[in-house]
Amino acid sequence: xxxxxxxxxxxxxxxxxxxxxxxxxxxxxxxxxxxxxxxxxxxxxxxxxxxxxxxxxxxxxxxxxxxxxxxxxxxxxxxxxxxxxxxxxxxxxxxxxxxxxxxxxxxxxxxxxxxxxxxxxxxxxxxxxxxxxxxxxxxxxxxxxxxxxxxxxxxxxxxxxxxxxxxxxxxxxxxxxxxxxxxxxxxxxxxxxxxxxxxxxxxxxxxxxxxxxxxxxxxxxxxxxxxxxxxxxxxxxxxxxxxxxxxxxxxxxxxxxxxxxxxxxxxxxxxxxxxxxxxxxxx
Amino acid sequence: xxxxxxxxxxxxxxxxxxxxxxxxxxxxxxxxxxxxxxxxxxxxxxxxxxxxxxxxxxxxxxxxxxxxxxxxxxxxxxxxxxxxxxxxxxxxxxxxxxxxxxxxxxxxxxxxxxxxxxxxxxxxxxxxxxxxxxxxxxxxxxxxxxxxxxxxxxxxxxxxxxxxxxxxxxxxxxxxxxxxxxxxxxxxxxxxxxxxxxxxxxxxxxxxxxxxxxxxxxxxxxxxxxxxxxxxxxxxxxxxxxxxxxxxxxxxxxxxxxxxxxxxxxxxxx
Numbered sequence: 001x002x003x004x005x006x007x008x009x010x011x012x013x014x015x016x017x018x019x020x021x022x023x024x025x026x027x028x029x030x031x032x033x034x035x036x037x038x039x040x041x042x043x044x045x046x047x048x049x050x051x052x053x054x055x056x057x058x059x060x061x062x063x064x065x066x067x068x069x070x071x072x073x074x075x076x077x078x079x080x081x082x083x084x085x086x087x088x089x090x091x092x093x094x095x096x097x098x099x100x101x102x103x104x105x106x107x108x109x110x111x112x113x114x115x116x117x118x119x120x121x122x123x124x125x126x127x128x129x130x131x132x133x134x135x136x137x138x139x140x141x142x143x144x145x146x147x148x149x150x151x152x153x154x155x156x157x158x159x160x161x162x163x164x165x166x167x168x169x170x171x172x173x174x175x176x177x178x179x180x181x182x183x184x185x186x187x188x189x190x191x192x193x194x195x196x197x198x199x200x201x202x203x204x205x206x207x208x209x210x211x212x213x214x215x216x217x218x219x220x221x222x223x224x225x226x227x228x229x230x231x232x233x234x235x236x237x238x239x240x241x242x243x244x245x246x247x248x249x250x251x252x253x254x255x256x257x258x259x260x261x262x263x264x265x266x267x268x269x270x271x272x273x274x275x276x277x278x279x280x281x282x283x
Numbered sequence: 284x285x286x287x288x289x290x291x292x293x294x295x296x297x298x299x300x301x302x303x304x305x306x307x308x309x310x311x312x313x314x315x316x317x318x319x320x321x322x323x324x325x326x327x328x329x330x331x332x333x334x335x336x337x338x339x340x341x342x343x344x345x346x347x348x349x350x351x352x353x354x355x356x357x358x359x360x361x362x363x364x365x366x367x368x369x370x371x372x373x374x375x376x377x378x379x380x381x382x383x384x385x386x387x388x389x390x391x392x393x394x395x396x397x398x399x400x401x402x403x404x405x406x407x408x409x410x411x412x413x414x415x416x417x418x419x420x421x422x423x424x425x426x427x428x429x430x431x432x433x434x435x436x437x438x439x440x441x442x443x444x445x446x447x448x449x450x451x452x453x454x455x456x457x458x459x460x461x462x463x464x465x466x467x468x469x470x471x472x473x474x475x476x477x478x479x480x481x482x483x484x485x486x487x488x489x490x491x492x493x494x495x496x497x498x499x500x501x502x503x504x505x506x507x508x509x510x511x512x513x514x515x516x517x518x519x520x521x522x523x524x525x526x527x528x529x530x531x532x533x534x535x536x537x538x539x540x541x542x543x544x545x546x547x548x549x550x551x552x553x
Contacts, residue, residue: 003378007460011371012387015431018368019390022424026405029412077304084301088294092546098301099545100536101309107532108312109489109506112525115513116311119318119326119522126314126328156311159304164549188290210396217398220491224513234400234492241496247408254401261398 034251046252056236056253060260063232066150066222067215071208073155078162078207083196085163086170102160110157110220117153118144118224145227153225154215161214162207169203170196213261233257312529319526321519337523347508347524354488354505357419361426362434362483368427369434370476374464376435377442391435394428399492402429407496417497422504425493430483437482437548441475442468474543485535489528 003011037043050056081102089095105113120126121144128140143149173196181191219234226232231239237257240250314328322332341347369391376388394402406425410416445468453463469476491506498507505528512521539545 003375004460008375008379008381011375015368015372015391016387019428019431022406022409023394023402023428026409029409030401030405033408077307080297080300081304084297084304088297088301095546096540096544098305099549100540101305103539103545103549104529104532104536105308105312107485107489107535108529109491109509111491111506111510111513112315112528113311115509115517115521115525116315118513118517119314119328120311156307159308167549188293213396213398217400217492219400220510224510228514234398237400237404238495241404241407247411250404251408254398254404257398258401261396261401 030251031255033248034255036248038248046249049249050252050256059231059233059236060256062147062230063216063234066147066154066232067212069151070154070158070215071212073151074158074162074211075204075208077155078159079166079200079204081159082163082166082170082203086167102163105157106160110218111224113157114153114221114224117149117156121149121152121225145225145229147230149225150222150230150232153221154218157218157221158211158215161210165207165210166200166203169200169206173199209264209267213264216261216264217257315522316526316529318519319522321522324518326517326519326522337519338527340520341524341527346503347505350503350505350508353419353503357423357426357494357504358484358487360423361430361487362480364423364427365430365434365483366476366480369431369479370438372431373435373438373442377439388435388439392432395432399429399490403493403496406493410497417499417502419502421497422494422502425497426487426490429490429493430486433482433486434476434479437475437479438472441472445471478539478543478548481535481539485532488531 034046035042085095085098089098123140127143131137178191178195181195217234219238222232223235237250237253240246240253317330318326318328319337320333321327321330322334372391376384402425406421407416410421415421450463450467453467458466489506491510494504495507498504509524536545539548
């Protein structure tokens with residue numbers, strides 16, 4: 001049923017007004033501030049500082065490097081798990097159990113989840129005890145407060161997003177395509193590589209971009225699991241606001257992070273637009 | 284059909300991997316719950332002894348209770364406001380066609396993909412400009428912005444599957460437009476709205492990145508308090524507070540599962 005124009009205005013007015021007031025205008029304020037200095041005059045100095053100082057490049061590169069590892073790790077864990085849940089779990093009860101375990105971490109704060117890894121990765125933590133028991137190491141190794149512990153913690157946090165992205169595509173794949181491949185003599189591996197995998201690519205791409213963008217802007221996990229020893233972009237931004245009290249440069253760094261994210265999202269949208277053709281070409 | 288040996292092995296490997304990945308996802312939370320019962324004064328897993336004293340300790344600490352109260356009231360207020368704003372928006376987006384409808388839909392969903400830390404910075408800066416920085420209001424409006432997408436998305440999804448002839452029948456029988464919506468449409472899409480509201484409550488409840496820009500010693504949410512604490516020291520009482528938030532998560536997931544089936548909502552919502 002169509003909604004009359006007057007009703008549409010009444011219903012859409014308040015939500016749009018709210019987002020304009022507390023989402024869009026604040027972004028403009030932030031962007032304007034990034035082109036200003038303390039006395040309010042216009043400048044490009046903030047951006048010049050961000051671009052010319054190697055420290056900010058190093059931070060940006062570390063942020064991207066960690067995010068890339070996290071994306072790969074959550075794909076390596078998430079894809080097979082999503083495949084198993086969608087194709088092999090026949091009982092609805094078991095499938096629901098798996099989904100509950102996948103979703104529950106998403107409903108727990110990043111602090112609690114990172115804290116769990118802090119306990120597990122410590123010198124006397126479970127991971128070290130397991131490595132010692134298996135004889136893989138002779139002494140407890142220092143995993144906590146390293147790049148590795150950030151990657152482990154973030155991968156843990158991101159894996160559910162990957163599982164859900166991939167599973168939502170896998171469950172919509174027409175099973176008769178796979179059956180046809182099998183009937184034509186393809187083995188299970190060939191069927192997977194030639195039919196299932198190409199058809200599931202949109203889920204992989206969507207999941208990877210979600211994980212990558214969320215990792216780039218992650219704050220809590222890098223703070224807790226680096227033990228203050230490593231700085232990523234979001235930590236740098238927060239420091240500018242809360243300890244350096246330089247809103248202007250903080251805004252500049254925030255805009256830089258935002259622009260990077262927007263570029264990634266546009267890339268994502270372009271890929272999604274192409275998605276059906278990719279799938280069509282493989283069938 | 285008898286599976287060939289290599290297929291049996293690959294099946295077995297896949298099952299093993301699936302269950303291992305499940306353990307990977309469940310273990311850190313299980314460990315915190317375990318640690319929260321330890322009788323030792325340091326973090327230990329498996330726990331030694333069994334005590335509830337860490338829970339007692341945080342339940343007696345007024346600063347924790349006030350942080351929990353702040354977080355709970357923020358979560359409920361943010362979800363309620365987002366419902367009032369988001370459900371009508373989803374209704375129009377699903378029913379009306381006008382130029383810019385897609386762009387508007389993207390606007391409502393965009394807080395999902397923008398870095399939370401950047402949204403937090405914008406709210407602090409904007410609130411400083413208007414003189415409401417570091418207030419409950421500043422935190423609340425930020426939370427509403429980031430939870431609206433969850434409401435719009437789930438409501439929109441349930442409206443798309445709704446059979447509109449039901450509503451037309453109500454109109455033919457004399458119901459007014461709003462009357463038909465409240466009597467016919469709303470009851471049908473209610474599970475979707477409730478699911479969205481639960482997502483909204485939980486997203487606000489666990490938020491750190493937005494809240495931390497505007498919290499003060501006297502205005503503290505539970506995740507920010509935990510975060511500040513964990514950076515300086517860790518002891519089993521922190522595990523008890525953390526475990527309490529895990530229980531909340533499990534309850535909400537169980538509620539979602541009973542109402543709509545977690546497997547359905549999880550894959551339609553991402």
